[in-house]
Amino acid sequence: MQSFLLLGDEAIAQAALDAGMSGMYAYPGTPSTEIMEFIQSSAQAAEGNVHREWSSNEKTAMEAALGMSYAGKRAMVAMKHVGLNVAADAFINSSVTGVNGGLVVVAADDPSMHSSQNEQDSRFYGKFAMVPQFEPRNQQEAYDMIFDAFELSEKYHLPVLFRITTRLAHSRAAVKRRKPVRQNDQSLPSNPRQFVLLPAIARKQYKALTALFETMPSEPLISRWNRLSRGGDRSLGILTCGIAYNYLLENLGDNADRYTVLSVAAYPLDRGLVSELVSNCEKVLVLEEGYPFIEEQLRGLLDRDVRVLGRLDGTVPRDGELNPSIVAAALGMKTAMGKEVPMLVKQRPPSFCKGCGHADLFSALSEVMKEIGPGRVFSDIGCYTLGALPPYNMVNSCVDMGASVTMAVGAADAGLFPAVAVIGDSTFTHSGMTGLLDAVIKDSPVTLLISDNSTTGMTGGQKSQATDRIESICLGLGVSREHLRVIVPLKKNHEENMNVIREELAHHGISVILARRECIQTATKNKKAEAAIKTNNRE
């Protein structure tokens, strides 16, 4: 079969289509976004009438996918690691309900926080929920494992967690495809009470889940991905998880068989394999991308049965993603650095695009806030968080999706007046609306600025669920018409916009200022597309 040059994300998406998936659910988030984008642009998905609309947030995505699974079809849901926090309620309970059609949950972790606010390791969620997990070593495995993940999910009626990290998600390599499988027919769960988690039912199903999870390590669809290779040198054994194996091979080169290596790519891990590794060497080096997940289990509470090297003893840095040079150092191999970066090289942080509406909003806001005082602007997750950087220095918080609204409410409860929240349109419909309801009910003295660029900008311009709906949402939640103001963030409106902000900051109750101007990136893209259509029409 022909091979294709695919990002890890794209390999997962293509595999899901080839494995007969009927519905893809997601909210954009780096490094997971390209999974849905690939499916949205796929002719195969269109032909198969595969569901491929963005969801409002990761929780609604997870629940909709569970609903599709209930109806007997294969579904996939994809999110960045912190998205799994949002989906966690549904995710954890989905292991107790179990599934009907195969359900694969992709969590894309971002160690080193390239585009994230933490580097949490989703494998803990898999263990927490007691579901099988896959962690592919490369793009081809990412493709192949998706088939096993769906099969496993349907075999045991369990959701499966599919964990990747930034490097695999955003790295391209050749992938060989398989013959596509037909989608499932619609079918109801054989037990009509399977999804009814009333305590009496949940207790029974939870007990069954714990027993089932114990048997998982020996399940062939899991164990076939974990490989032990014996080496002659007993001084060191090595356990790798996922892509860490590649960095090991990169360093060992032609001496790949020197050490005994246990290369793990699926969980839960078979104790027998670990014990075989341990008995073949004096000490074990654990290389894993993310938290010391396996390392902690290997050490145990007493940390005295096995001599373990890894992130917890400093052999590998405690945080950040791995790379071949870190692994070389952990192996005690010499690394040759090139020249040092010359002193004159400056940091180049990301910044607002030229002509960005967020920037014009922050210009007006920062000038008004100078009159009031520092420390009052709560913000959120999106391009506008860049308002924290010079010259604006305007953002005092960026925590999680929607937290701008509710943190401003809490600070107002403590007496901070005025309290300001700045949120984007897509983040507002993701998780800001419920916070606004709290504010409306208490009539909190909060000014909420919704910077509406009519897209999900930071992740590259995906459709925003908020487009054309924000006014009606705010009014529906109970914001008064009088204190729902709409401005256009442009330089020529600067004075006028400052006045609107001033007026609403002075109001001792909830007010919303909707600053609306299309994202400059999507506006350019749309103009080009329109021009192309016009040219085509002329021809």
Add this chain to the structure above:
Amino acid sequence: MKCDIILAGVGGQGILSIAATIGLAAVEKNLFLKQSEVHGMSQRGGDVQSHFRLSDREIHSDLIPYGKADLIISVEPMEVLRYLPWLSPEGGLVTNSVPYVNIPDYPDKDEILKEVRKVHNSFIIDADSIAKELGSSRSGNMVILGAASSYIALPFESLENAVRKLFGRKGEEVVELNLKALRAGRDAAPR
């Protein structure tokens, strides 16, 4: 044969189309390749890089180890310096001479070029001017790729074919402009 390349630039400057061109050329020659990209926050005017690995043997790591890159290709002169720790002592670099200034403390251009010239095997090219002369100011990245082509272990014809494939959708005119840019870059570089 192996050829490890770091592509450098600023988010939005189009290093990914350089990567895509080399990628298509490598596929045509049936070589193994891995190409790690930066998506997300840094694409908004921050520093971005792509690790590009070509080989006739299986490639394991998506990332190039420090001190092992054969080549750095940069569309911006300060950005090329950021990746010197990856460059092997025998490696070379090709960079645009035109700064992309979007930070208040951008260093003096001459000081930057002085640092670039300290690298034994370096070539600086004013890709923006060359592209402008060709009437296609947006093809600077293809000029730079052309200038770097002799360092890349791929036949020049394969790169040309890749340009045809990559820009084919945009029409013959765009293909021709990019091919011109690629060739102009090659002709400007020392052999």
